[in-house]
Amino acid sequence: MASISRTILICSGKGGVGKTTLTANLGIALARQGHKTVVLDADFGLRNLDLLLGLENRIVYTAQEVLAKSCRLDQALVKHKQEPNLALLPAGNPRMLEWLKPEDMQSIVGMLAKQFDTVLIDCPAGIEDGFKNAAAAAREAIVITTPEVSAVRDADRVIGLLNTQGLSPVQLVLNRVRPKMMANQEMLAVDDVTDILALPLLGLVLEDEQVIVSTNRGEPLTLSGSQSPAARAYSNIARRLQGEDVPLIDPAKEGRGLRAKVRRLMQKKIF
Amino acid sequence: MTLRDILDKLLGRQPASATTARERLQLVLAHDRTDLSPELLEQMRREILEVVAKYVEIDLDHGDVSLETEDRVTALVANLPIRRPLAVSERSIDRSGESFE
Numbered sequence: 001m002a003s004i005s006r007t008i009l010i011c012s013g014k015g016g017v018g019k020t021t022l023t024a025n026l027g028i029a030l031a032r033q034g035h036k037t038v039v040l041d042a043d044f045g046l047r048n049l050d051l052l053l054g055l056e057n058r059i060v061y062t063a064q065e066v067l068a069k070s071c072r073l074d075q076a077l078v079k080h081k082q083e084p085n086l087a088l089l090p091a092g093n094p095r096m097l098e099w100l101k102p103e104d105m106q107s108i109v110g111m112l113a114k115q116f117d118t119v120l121i122d123c124p125a126g127i128e129d130g131f132k133n134a135a136a137a138a139r140e141a142i143v144i145t146t147p148e149v150s151a152v153r154d155a156d157r158v159i160g161l162l163n164t165q166g167l168s169p170v171q172l173v174l175n176r177v178r179p180k181m182m183a184n185q186e187m188l189a190v191d192d193v194t195d196i197l198a199l200p201l202l203g204l205v206l207e208d209e210q211v212i213v214s215t216n217r218g219e220p221l222t223l224s225g226s227q228s229p230a231a232r233a234y235s236n237i238a239r240r241l242q243g244e245d246v247p248l249i250d251p252a253k254e255g256r257g258l259r260a261k262v263r264r265l266m267q268k269k270i271f
Numbered sequence: 272m273t274l275r276d277i278l279d280k281l282l283g284r285q286p287a288s289a290t291t292a293r294e295r296l297q298l299v300l301a302h303d304r305t306d307l308s309p310e311l312l313e314q315m316r317r318e319i320l321e322v323v324a325k326y327v328e329i330d331l332d333h334g335d336v337s338l339e340t341e342d343r344v345t346a347l348v349a350n351l352p353i354r355r356p357l358a359v360s361e362r363s364i365d366r367s368g369e370s371f372e
Contacts, residue, residue, distance in 0.1 A: 148292075149292050149295060149296050149299075152296055153296060153299060153300060153303065156300050156303060156304070157303060159343075160304065163343075182289075184287065185275065185287030185288075185289040185290065186287055186288050186289060187289055188289050188292050188293060188296075189289060192289070192292075192293050196293075196296060196297065196300065197343075198342045198343040265274065266273060266274045266275040266278070268273060268274065269273055270273065270274060270277075
């Protein structure tokens with residue numbers, strides 16, 4: 001039995017910025033690093049975590065049956081075949097949203113925390129009940145956003161709510177970073193986002209086509225030990241989460257050659 | 272100022288969009304965080320100016336009341352240049368509400 005387990009909410013406010021992809025990859029990466037990890041799909045309306053993990057065909061019971069006590073927790077947990085340190089507790093039926101309360105989520109997470117070192121909660125988009133229920137069950141949070149005005153604005157709303165609910169620490173992952181656009185100042189800089197949101201940066205994930213390839217296959221990038229930029233970023237996030245000091249990549253240093261040099265020259269503050 | 276900024280100016284190009292994004296975000300977040308719409312802020316600004324104008328003559332054209340945010344703390348910042356203090360007789364202050372205990 002895990003003595004002190006961590007319960008971490010993964011949220012963003014805006015949809016489609018990479019919550020579920022982060023949850024899946026972080027879950028696998030933590031498991032590979034030897035931590036007993038469970039990922040909980042708290043997005044009952046639009047569940048997808050099972051699909052990204054390639055576990056969609058192995059679901060028998062869900063959080064709903066566990067709550068209704070019509071099955072045991074271990075019957076509902078889906079163990080990942082290639083990475084046995086990782087399990088998924090699938091989201092129940094969307095109709096659960098009608099009656100689910102923060103206490104229900106707390107009771108599920110409480111059960112999971114007894115068996116696992118880390119509980120990752122994949123939060124639904126939005127700031128309504130689904131988010132509030134999930135947030136009530138977590139102690140820490142990772143807010144994921146992209147360098148776009150709408151995503152940053154929504155992240156700011158979520159951070160405000162997390163602070164009121166007393167989650168701590170709340171850390172930031174900046175996703176889908178395009179170094180070239182940042183260098184040309186056509187994308188918010190990393191510092192812009194961290195200054196505005198005032199959160200410590202847990203990781204930077206570069207835009208990476210391999211993410212789409214991996215979701216097609218239902219095999220998170222961290223599973224295959226891929227060396228693609230996003231895969232390395234996710235593994236590094238997992239290591240930093242464990243307190244390891246892994247330096248962040250510098251998007252400005254990505255790209256060598258004359259073009260990148262000229263770009264850097266253009267960015268230099270001359271007065 | 273960077274080389275890029277200078278080139279943009281020389282060629283009359285629009286500034287890079289990241290700057291615009293940052294400015295728009297800062298403004299919209301100041302409103303989000305305080306739950307004040309631009310209209311309410313404008314109303315508050317007018318009322319603050321009215322109150323201040325009772326005591327001192329202020330430069331209305333150069334006055335500015337805005338929300339500024341740093342490190343998730345939002346402050347209401349008023350910058351109101353004072354032209355001159357009003358003479359006692361000019362002050363339209365209602366003291367009837369004051370009590371002398």
